[in-house]
Amino acid sequence: MSKLSRRDFIKISGTATAGLAMTPPLTSIMGAIFGEEKTPHLLENEAIKTPTVCEVCFWNCAGWTYTDKEGKIHKIIGNDSDPHSNGRLCPRGTGGLGMYYDEDRLKKPLIRVKGKDGKQEFKEATWEEAFDVIIKGMKDIEKNYGKESMALLFHGKTGPHFEHLFKAWGSDTMGEPAGAQCLITREAGFIATYGAGLASPEPTDVRNTDCLVLIGNHIGENMHNGHVQEVSQLIDRGGTIITVDPRFSTMAAHSTKWLPIKPSTDLALLLAWMNVIINEGLYDKDYVAQYTYGFDLLKDHVQKYTPEWAASITTIPAGDIYETARMIGGASPRVIIHPGRHTAWYGDDTQRTRAIAILNAILGSWGREGGFYFPEKVKLPKEAHPPFPKPKWSWKTISRDKHKLAIMGITNEIIDHALPEYKGPYKVKGMFITATNPIQSIPPEDKVKRALQNQDFIVVVDTMPSEITGYADVVLPEATYLERLDHLRTAHHRQPNIALRYPAVNPKWETKPGWWIAREIGIRLGLKDFYEWEDFEEVLDWQLKQVGSSMEEMKRVGVKHFPRKTPMYLKDGEEYWFNTNTGKIELYSTDFAEWGYDPMPVYKDHGEVPTGFLRLIYGRLPMHTFGRTLNNPYLWELKNEPVLWLHPKAAKYYQVENGQEVWLKNLKGKVSSFGIKVRVTERIRHDSVFLPHGFGNKGRIFVNGKTEEMSRTYGRGISDSEMVYKIEKDPVTGGTGLRNNFVTILTENPHKKEALS
């Protein structure tokens, strides 16, 4: 196993002066902002310290912003008592102030004055004018189709303000890409097994584990902070790490064993591991006997899934499968088969994540130290309001009849119901879109665009002139997370805790916080009873008092801890009731049997890569969060040249050299809008390409005749969503597998040819 120092592995800033804050690009850009060569030094006693919760990604670390008397934010650092960050933000979090300082931000409300599709023309408007158009638009949808036909697409901490507005108004047609395109299948796999999902942060007890198995989970590039820190400590401790990934990821480089699996075949490996672990008696026998249901059925079920069988499917030698199975079994119960997070891969993703859940169960790791702990969170009372009206139909109506464990709104179902060819009773004809860019986050791009074009009315709330703003009738500029108050963070953890995001500065230009926008619309829709407060701070203050705290205390501490009410781990031999039909961990799912899904995971073949093509796989870059950070001046400086990973064999086949610019063409003949440089590397399998997600931004709007765009990132790199032409629907949840898409390489600029002919 290769050793590394933690410093090399994670560049998480330790204090105000260490880490990213001192890297040359950031200091020089800060200099540009402050008109000095270097970041101005803010003396501790001159600084105003305000608690914040980071929104650069959804790990939501708590930190402190340092502001001077003129109201300039100088830095953000982690809050020492925050379990999400342990006092250290990741580079993206430290660079979060670029979200605030970005001059390309939306500054005023905009109203469309002409044109749909591509050449948008907007005029700047007052909030009052924008609200007038919104109220008319929403009322027209209500009159023509019913309130339910106005859908809400959202993401992040601003989302709940608009969920409240929509529910109060009478529409529960909503969804977020963090479900169907992200973790819904994983949640379902664990719910079917343990009667409980994982949520965020995942309750993996990496801190105490002996063996961590990562299946396509690229921690280190996926920079979920506290998690990265614990994995980093595991590396320092010399723990066992097994990484299963067709790509030699950052984690693969630091693993005891890297298994370069043929993409889409992970379930075969998981079943073969179960085969060895059961047949060699490496499972936790007492735990299985006491807590699980269906072990004998599982034992029979996995007999055909031998390592030799799996080797022919996964291309991992049988010897490696035996060896890793024994490593995993030997560590039981201090072992974690990591559930992953973005698990929308191949369409049978609930079954794959269920296999992960089952494997953990037979190893006895659920509820055990070094496995999965039982997390706890603070339950805050909800503000009082009249009951929400009952809509005639909702996200459940369009998702749950098809997918029994559609536990949250399925964005793709909403898109399907918004298409012109949809003729049924549950039409979506208006959209309210906040803090999400469906052009990139709900692929296929072509389909989402057709759905958008078919809408009568679209409102977009964003901070940037991102791609989705071009499809709006009204664009509302939201203040960034550093300028606003949101709900308290109450995520569950080892110790229950709450964290406060408080505005460090007033909103710039004419931007406004989400709570204010939602409330103003609510009042104008006649929903005063649902807004018995004027400032959202009143709601937080009331909630805090109910749990024995106050705004005053939270402004001072940022994060507050509460005592646990229940044990963090199972005690040996203790009775425990799991929230399943049998009260046990269901290795055999009685629900799945009743609903007609495989009660135990069955391997299904996902087909081969067509000749001349490569499988399109994608993932995260450590310095960016999807497309949302790309234009951030600090983070853009750190990483602004995306590259396409290509194996030397494939490079030879396509006659491509390292560093050469190429374009992609998918199996349906669609070519990428932009080019990308190639990185020829043996770190990727020969049958796949790897694309960092979030690039290829095509957002450009015209405001009063002037172009507005995300000037740094516009036209850079290729968007994976643009290349995705089909999704594989997971039957259990409706989750949308994105990785059965194939591309080929073009060495000449296809757009140049078009222009010449």
Ligand SMILES: Nc1nc2c(c(=O)[nH]1)N[C@H]1C(S)=C(S)[C@@H](COP(=O)(O)OP(=O)(O)OC[C@H]3O[C@@H](n4cnc5c(=O)[nH]c(N)nc54)[C@H](O)[C@@H]3O)O[C@H]1N2
């Ligand atoms: N093809 C493809 N699709 C994917 C994924 C993938 O890897 N590939 N990943 C999936 C996953 S795991 C997830 S979680 C989702 C993420 O999906 P999204 O959250 O939609 O991600 P982004 O593309 O970053 O879009 C964020 C949008 O919010 C805006 N924004 C940023 N901050 C704020 C704010 O504070 N307020 C407001 N109002 N707007 C803000 C940004 O300008 C941008 O327009 O995408 C999913 N979809």
Ligand SMILES: Nc1nc2c(c(=O)[nH]1)N[C@H]1C(S)=C(S)[C@@H](COP(=O)(O)OP(=O)(O)OC[C@H]3O[C@@H](n4cnc5c(=O)[nH]c(N)nc54)[C@H](O)[C@@H]3O)O[C@H]1N2
């Ligand atoms: N820096 C940064 N960190 C982030 C985010 C971000 O935008 N930026 N987003 C956050 C969010 S919302 C999420 S959901 C997570 C997502 O991050 P994760 O859940 O960790 O991972 P994925 O995006 O599913 O997986 C990417 C990895 O899967 C590998 N892979 C591709 N196909 C296969 C396959 O068939 N089998 C196997 N075994 N591996 C395969 C790819 O090579 C790549 O290494 O990251 C989070 N962390």
Ligand code: SF4
């Ligand atoms: S992991 Fe980084 S970007 Fe995500 S919330 Fe924490 S500091 Fe912010």
Ligand SMILES: [Mo]
């Ligand atoms: Mo995600």
